[in-house]
Amino acid sequence: MAITLNHEPHVEELARRTATFVREVVVPEEEHHADALAADGERLRLQLQEAARxxxxFAPHVPARYGGHGLDMRSxxxxxxEAGWSLYGPLALNIAAPDEANMHLLDAIATVDQKERYLRPLAAGQVRSCFAMTEPSPGAGSDPSALATRATKVSGGWRIxxxxxxxxxxxxxAFAICMARTSGEPGDRDGATMFLVDADNPGIRVGRHLDTIDQSFVGGHCEVVFDGxxxxxxxxxxxxxxGYRYAQVxxxxxxxxxxxxxxxIARRAHSIALGYAAHRRLFGSRLGDLGMAQGMIADSEIDISAARALIMQGCWDLDTNGPWKQSTSIAKTFTAEAVWRVVDRSMQICGGLGxxxxxxxxxxxxxxxxxxxxxxxxxxxxxxxALSALRRANSDGATPA
Known part of the structure; x- marks a missing residue:
């Protein structure tokens, strides 16, 4: 099945309205707030989400039955x-991490009662959520099988x-989705279970905020302790x-x-650099007329276009139940590094201003x-x-040249 790069008219219109909203409403708020925590993040979230409504x-990804636009991955x-043009654009549309991914997970596997209790208010922006999987070393991180948090069966429930x-x-x-081991030992590649834990449960405690270089996530990056x-x-x-299978969902x-x-954000950084290069004069010409600046501009154009194409491939595979694990890994790896390159080049082009x-x-x-x-x-x-490529080569019967 061929991939089409054309979007339906209502999707294009939603994208245009999102672009206008983010530039006219969200960007001015971003310019007034250095980070989400210092800006009273919850107040800012509610204000921006009401404006998005x-x-x-608001909520382009949420199924219509929960008040959203119900877009598939490609749309x-x-x-x-367009929402990502501002650091706070995703927050305004209620598509920021971790809530956006938690909504997808809940819609896919939660019971009817769980959807009403957790998904509906989350989709409406009435509450926020978190996903508690990562642990301090030697616990779960890049290797989720190192999961050490344990859930033990007790009368009528579980103790985490x-x-x-x-x-x-x-x-x-308002709640956490907690990944805990219900069988096996750290290192085993099964035995994990997901639990919905309300924030007012006396056995959960939110600890310190980690001091990280990024500051745009409302609620920070925190330590969380589950104790009885x-x-x-x-x-x-x-x-x-x-739990591990659902984590892939x-x-x-x-x-x-x-x-x-x-x-x-990469596009916005590139736009700033283009504007500067088009008007800054030095050595008797515009900065944008110099070959080295043109090379950086061209490389950023290539990175943005290539990342967009890889994202679309991954979206297509998810929407059509294709081989999405490989394509999403490729898209994530390339885009993460391409975005960094684009922003870094933009700073270099802008010199001291950057x-x-x-x-x-x-x-x-x-x-x-x-x-x-x-x-x-x-x-x-x-x-x-690489492992996937090697397995594919073995199954295809590849032989040394």
């Missing part, structure tokens, strides 16, 4: 990219004990022992959503750098991509 661009790509960290959005979240946290059987999300689309959003606070490039650089680690470091994705 009024503009008719989301163009809208999410463990230490999580880098739990994005935990401070102020008892939840009922109804808190199990999906099937007991199927969340991570595939989540990787691409990150790519879409950060591509918007280092200053007069343009947001240095802030963008701090925000995009962690993407090469979040949702799987580039090195882990490369390892997975």
């Amino acid at each position: 009024q503009a008719g661009v 989301r790509a163009v809208v999410f990219e 004990d463990g230490h999580k960290w880098f739990t994005t959005g935990a401070d102020g979240a 946290c008892v939840v009922p059987d109804e808190a199990v999300l999906g099937e007991v022992g199927a 969340r991570l595939g689309p989540g990787r691409l959503s990150h790519c879409m959003r950060w591509l918007g 280092m200053s606070g007069d343009v947001p490039l240095s802030r963008f650089l701090r925000e995009v750098r962690p993407f090469r680690i979040y949702d799987g470091p580039s090195e882990v994705h490369r390892w997975s991509i």
Whole structure:
């Protein structure tokens, strides 16, 4: 089946309205707030989301039955990219991590009652959520099988004990989706289960905010401790022992959503550099007339276009149940590094201006750098991509030249 790059008229219109909304409403707010925490992030979130509702661009990914536009992955790509023009654009549209991926997961595997209790208010922007999987060393991280948090069966439910960290959005979240081991030992590649844990459960405690170079996530990146946290059987999300399989349901689309959003920031950084290169004069000519500047501009154009194409391939595979694991890993790895290159080149083109606070490039650089680690470091994705290619070669009967 051929991939079509054309979007339906209503998707193109939503993308145009999103672009206008982000530039006219969200960017001015971004310019007034250095980071989401210092800006009273919850107030800012509610303010921007109400504005997005009024503009008719809120929740493009959410099924219509929960008040959204119900876009598939391919249609989301163009809208999410426009939202990503501002660091706070995804927050305004309610498509920011981790909530966006949690909505996808809940819609895919939650029970009817769980959807009403957790998904509906999350989709409406009434609450926030977090996803508690990553643990301090030697626990789960790039290798999720190292999961050490344990859930033990008790009468009528489960007792969860463990230490999580880098739990994005935990401070102020209404609930957590916690990954805990219900069987086996750390290192085993099965035995994990997902649990829905309300924030008012006395067995869950949100600890310190990690001091990270990125500051645009409302609720920060936090340590979370589960200490004798008892939840009922109804808190199990999906099937007991199927947590790793469900994590893939969340991570595939989540990787691409990150790519879409950060591509918007790359485009904005590139736009700033283009504007500067077109007007800055030095050595008797415009900066943009110099060959070295043109080379950087061309490389950024190539990176943006290539990333967009790889994202679209991954979206197509997800929408058509194709071989999405390989294509989403490729898209994530390339886009994370391409976005960094584009922002870095933009700073270089702008020279001293790029280092200053007069343009947001240095802030963008701090925000995009962690993407090469979040949702799987580039090195882990490369390892997975290579293993898949080698398995394919073996199955095809490849022989040495």
